[in-house]
Amino acid sequence: MERQTKQASVFRKVIFKKASFTGLFLYLNHTFLCNCAIFSPLFCIKIGTILNVNCFFMMRNKLQGLFSLFVIPVMMVGCATSPKKVSPSKRIYIPEEQVTFNRPIPTKTEPASYRQWLGQGENYARVREYEHFLMRNNVAHIIPSFELLKTARDWQKCGRSEYMVPNRELWNNSLSTLRVFKYLIAAKILTDFEVTSVYRDLPLNQCAGGASSSKHLFNSAIDFRIGPEYPQPQDYAYIEQTKFKLCQFWIQHGQSLDLGIGLYSSGQIHLDTQGYRTWGPDLTRNTSLCNF
16 A cells, blocks of 8 residues: 555656646747747747647748848848959050140241331331330230231232331220120130231231221231141131130120121131120121131
8 A cells, every 4th residue: 555655656756747747838938939920030940840840830931021121131242242343454445535725826926027027217206106005904915016016918919018106096996896706715715816907007007908987007916827828627626616716705795895706717806895795707796706
């Protein structure tokens, strides 16, 4: 009887231990699976298959939601991956092409004919007096004197002088036009140019075919040429670009400056400050270089 009592006591202890272990196992199994999914879903899948399939399926819905949270960052990291650097030995160098019409400004040389003319009569003294007047008005050395004193391109055909100092009462008339030239040169609108005609007396103006009311008679107009006297094909792009910039200046400031700009069939450009207007070879706006 005593022996049976001991056996029953031992059996109850074994059963209790098994039951406790089984309960503890189930509790840990449920707790582990239901919480580890938050941290390592893939690991839980393996453990859930071994330990408790039912709990794994219970957590499937949670895993599906969490899976998307892991997939999106991975995709974003993949898209943000920096491109592979090309080794210098494999890099292809393509030279940059720069289109520009900038060209060196040619040096102006005093012609021998001007030096010869200076030595005649009172020409030298009158030229220096006129240059001092221009200097006092801050418009000296904008155009060299051997161009500023040119009369007309037809001077020789008309039997007149190539150079001429205007009468003193006309000196002030040149100031406003020279100030415009000063700005055009400073702004690099005009760089490569040559002045061909400024002041003309009445006989020369009539012989050269100038208008009876020509602004050259009053020393208030300047004719000039862009580029060389005999342009080459490579010069035309620069000439056209300069004409375009001149017109842009005339459109923006011409009215306030009372600026007139004209184009002759010879290619010479006329500039004065005696009226806001523009014209071309037919003496109308239709053929003007600014008719666009």
